[in-house]
Structures are given as structure tokens and as C-alpha cells.
Amino acid sequence: MKQTDEVDDLLTRAGARWRADQEAPPEPDLEYMLSGGRKHRRWVPALAAASVAVVAAGVLAVLPNPKTPTAEAPASPVASAPAGSTPNAGTPESFAQGNDNLLVKPGDKVQVNGKIVAVPGKTAVFCPPLAVPAIGYPPGKEPAPSCPDDFAVKLNGLDLDKVPGITTVKGVRVGAAAVTGIWRGGAIDVEEQSAEKPQSYPAQNELQCPVPPGGWTSKPSNISSTAVTKFLAAHAAQIDGPIFRYPNGTSRGAPVVILIGIAHGDATAFREAFEKVYQGNYCVVPVLLSRSDNERISNAIGDLMSKDKTLGIYGAGGSGIYGGGASVSLVAYTPEVKAAFTPLGLDLIRFWPQVRPVR
Known part of the structure; x- marks a missing residue:
């Protein structure tokens, strides 16, 4: 063996030992990839999840879950849900009325x-x-x-x-x-x-993108680009999302659709402005709460949980993939709880008490 061959062999073995001693490379930063580096919204810990989701600073990646009931998505040539058809939200008045039906007082x-x-x-x-x-x-x-x-x-x-x-x-x-x-x-x-009896709760349907004529096709998306990230952040008071939807499953090459919820303002004007910065599949659907609404309400609920333990709140969260109101899990919906939450907007919150009135 030549001297140069011996040196090469020594270097090869030394390199192999060095590589074996190194730590495994870090996992890809999914949060950064999906969010474009945006900071987390503050969320109050919730105790229940209805579907598989990756949450990243207001970005939800929702995988198909056959066990989760979903709303039928009406066909639309522009993949935009009819105005005023917010899933699970009804009207703000119906939220407030539904909460009052759960109110319990001493003697009930x-x-x-x-x-x-x-x-x-x-x-x-x-x-x-x-x-x-x-x-x-x-x-x-x-x-x-x-x-x-x-x-x-x-x-x-x-x-x-x-x-x-x-x-x-x-x-x-x-x-x-x-x-x-x-x-x-x-x-x-x-x-x-x-x-013990099986618990029954009102059904909630995940937000769905209406299917355009001919179905969804695979397209590249620039949802994580700086321009799109800044655009959505600038419209936080109007929209919620984005939510990643996989209408045809998650196999390689399957289309990815970005769902944007519109809580306030003109949806048509938003679409026209959004299409100037965004490229790829997307849809616009009505929702009850915007990003800013969710953050304001979730932060206020978190403050109540910290300051007043007598309210019996043990979990809460924003509207998430359902597009309705914020949710609060608690022991009982009492007059004291109602008074504490009134400044937050009872018409924007759905309560889930364990103590239920018997009518």
C-alpha cells in the first residue's frame, strides 16, 4: 500500500468516527416553515381537541380525520362560502341565548x-x-x-x-x-x-373550503413568504387563519388549500388585495372572530383564570378550526361567572359547564 493510501485510509476512518460521535441533526422547524417566523399568539390551555392539528402562531394545519364530523362544502366557482353562513356560530345573539340556557342559580x-x-x-x-x-x-x-x-x-x-x-x-x-x-x-x-351517562354536546363542524368546479388541483403556495405573512398580519382585525386544508388527503402531490376566515369587512375587497401577494389554492369563508378578536378574548379569559379561582374555569381557547366563538370549560355557569364575562362579550363565547340545569 502506498503512503498516500495509508493517509487516506486513516483520514477516512477518523472521519467516520467523528461523524458517529456527532448528535443527530435537528428536526425541521415546522412552526417556522408554516408561519414564516411569526410569534405565537397567546392561548389559554384547552382540555379537548377534536381533530389532528398543528398550531403555529395562528396557522392551523388540519389533517383529514374520518371520525370528526364535517360540514358539507357547497360547490362554488370562486371557492368562497356564502356570506353569513358562519359554521357553528349562528348569530351572536344565539350564543348569548344558549349560554343563558345553561345558567344555574341556588335552588335550581x-x-x-x-x-x-x-x-x-x-x-x-x-x-x-x-x-x-x-x-x-x-x-x-x-x-x-x-x-x-x-x-x-x-x-x-x-x-x-x-x-x-x-x-x-x-x-x-x-x-x-x-x-x-x-x-x-x-x-x-x-x-x-x-x-354514569354518555355526555352529549352540540355538534361542531370544522371549517371547510367549498370545492370549485373540477375540484382542487395541486399548485405551489407562497403562504410562508414574507409578503403574505405581513399582509395577513396587517389584516389581523379582519381575518382569522390561515388554516391548511388537505381536501384529497396528505399523499405526495395532493393539493393543499389555504383557508382564510373573514370576520369583518368586505370579503371581495380582501380577496382582490390578497391575490396581489398570494399564489396558490385558497378559499375564503365567514367566521365569527378575527385573529385580533381571538387574541383579545383569550388573553382576557387567561387573566380571569389567574385572578379569580372561584369562577371554576379549567380550560379555554379560541375559535380555532370551527370558526365560531371562543370556548370556556368550567364547573358551572353561574350569575357570578356571567357578570365576570359580560365585559368580554357573552355573544362571542360558548360556555361548556359540567353542572347542567335540569329543565
């Missing part, structure tokens, strides 16, 4: 449905579906079941022996049941109890 007959926790020496409580930290405890080292006082609803007179499938974990009895009784403000005087 109410029902809760779900987790029951009974600590020895204390009144059994109903506990909402709170987020649980994903902490891996060694077997036998898990903490005893509990429910934070801010969210616990005392169940006066509950017969624990009649709670189906109740178990004891580290001295604490845990089960699930449907309980009906009289609301006493943070407590229920139990009148009836039975097995």
Missing part, C-alpha cells in the same frame, strides 16, 4: 355526570375532567386520587355504596356516576343517582 335542579372522589372524613365530590400531568410514577408510588377544591362540587347525601364500580385507591374511593339534585352554590343536595 341540576345534574353532574362523571368522576366521583371520596376522601375519608370528607364529603364526596364530583370532579370535572381536569388535565392530569403526565408523570410516570413507579408502581405503588402514585399519589392518592384527589380533586382541587377550586373545582370540586360537594355531593351532600351521596350513597357511595350505590356508585357502580366504585373502587378504593390508597384509602380514597373513586368511581363515576350521574347525580341529580338541588344546586347550593358549590354543592348539590343529592336527590337521585345512577350509573
Whole structure:
């Protein structure tokens, strides 16, 4: 072997060892790719998600989910939904009326449905579906079941022996049941109890792009370009999104459609201006809240959650892929909650209480 060959061999082996010692390359920055480097909007943590989505500073990439009900998309030559047909939103007045139907006052007959926790020496409580930290405890080292006082609803007179499938974990009895009784403000005087019942909630349909004649075709998109990013940011008070839609699935070469929600102003004028900076598939649909509306309401809800624990709020978020109002998950929609949220706009928020009135 020539001397130069030996040197080459040494260098090759040294290079191989060096590469083996290096850390793996970082994953692609999906957030930057989708958002064009925009900063995050502030969102209050929500406890539920209805579809697979990648959230990046107001950009939603929504993948097809056959288990999620979707609205039928009307055909349109310009891929623009009819004005005034905001999915899930109805009208602001209908939101306010719907919330009032959930209002509970002391003395009202109410029902809760779900987790029951009974600590020895204390009144059994109903506990909402709170987020649980994903902490891996060694077997036998898990903490005893509990429910934070801010969210616990005392169940006066509950017969624990009649709670189906109740178990004891580290001295604490845990089960699930449907309980009906009289609301006493943070407590229920139990009148009836039975097995847990499936929860029913109003259906929400994801925003959909109307299909143009001939269907969607694959086109390159400059949605992450600086010009488009700045344009959408400048129209934050008018629009929501963009939302990435995949009408034909996510296979290579399948079309990607950018959905823009219009909350305020002239949709036609917006389209004309948008097309001067944007290239690619897109559609415009009506929504209830703009980016600015969502940010204002979500930040205000976050402040309420931090300042007043007695309101019993355990989750909230913006309108997201549904185009309706902001959402708030809480223990009960009471006169105190209504008063606290009135300055935010009750006609722009949908409440999801665990304590429901029995009419």
C-alpha cells in the first residue's frame, strides 16, 4: 500500500468516527416553515381537541380525520362560502341565548355526570375532567386520587355504596356516576343517582373550503413568504387563519388549500388585495372572530383564570378550526361567572359547564 493510501485510509476512518460521535441533526422547524417566523399568539390551555392539528402562531394545519364530523362544502366557482353562513356560530345573539340556557342559580335542579372522589372524613365530590400531568410514577408510588377544591362540587347525601364500580385507591374511593339534585352554590343536595351517562354536546363542524368546479388541483403556495405573512398580519382585525386544508388527503402531490376566515369587512375587497401577494389554492369563508378578536378574548379569559379561582374555569381557547366563538370549560355557569364575562362579550363565547340545569 502506498503512503498516500495509508493517509487516506486513516483520514477516512477518523472521519467516520467523528461523524458517529456527532448528535443527530435537528428536526425541521415546522412552526417556522408554516408561519414564516411569526410569534405565537397567546392561548389559554384547552382540555379537548377534536381533530389532528398543528398550531403555529395562528396557522392551523388540519389533517383529514374520518371520525370528526364535517360540514358539507357547497360547490362554488370562486371557492368562497356564502356570506353569513358562519359554521357553528349562528348569530351572536344565539350564543348569548344558549349560554343563558345553561345558567344555574341556588335552588335550581341540576345534574353532574362523571368522576366521583371520596376522601375519608370528607364529603364526596364530583370532579370535572381536569388535565392530569403526565408523570410516570413507579408502581405503588402514585399519589392518592384527589380533586382541587377550586373545582370540586360537594355531593351532600351521596350513597357511595350505590356508585357502580366504585373502587378504593390508597384509602380514597373513586368511581363515576350521574347525580341529580338541588344546586347550593358549590354543592348539590343529592336527590337521585345512577350509573354514569354518555355526555352529549352540540355538534361542531370544522371549517371547510367549498370545492370549485373540477375540484382542487395541486399548485405551489407562497403562504410562508414574507409578503403574505405581513399582509395577513396587517389584516389581523379582519381575518382569522390561515388554516391548511388537505381536501384529497396528505399523499405526495395532493393539493393543499389555504383557508382564510373573514370576520369583518368586505370579503371581495380582501380577496382582490390578497391575490396581489398570494399564489396558490385558497378559499375564503365567514367566521365569527378575527385573529385580533381571538387574541383579545383569550388573553382576557387567561387573566380571569389567574385572578379569580372561584369562577371554576379549567380550560379555554379560541375559535380555532370551527370558526365560531371562543370556548370556556368550567364547573358551572353561574350569575357570578356571567357578570365576570359580560365585559368580554357573552355573544362571542360558548360556555361548556359540567353542572347542567335540569329543565
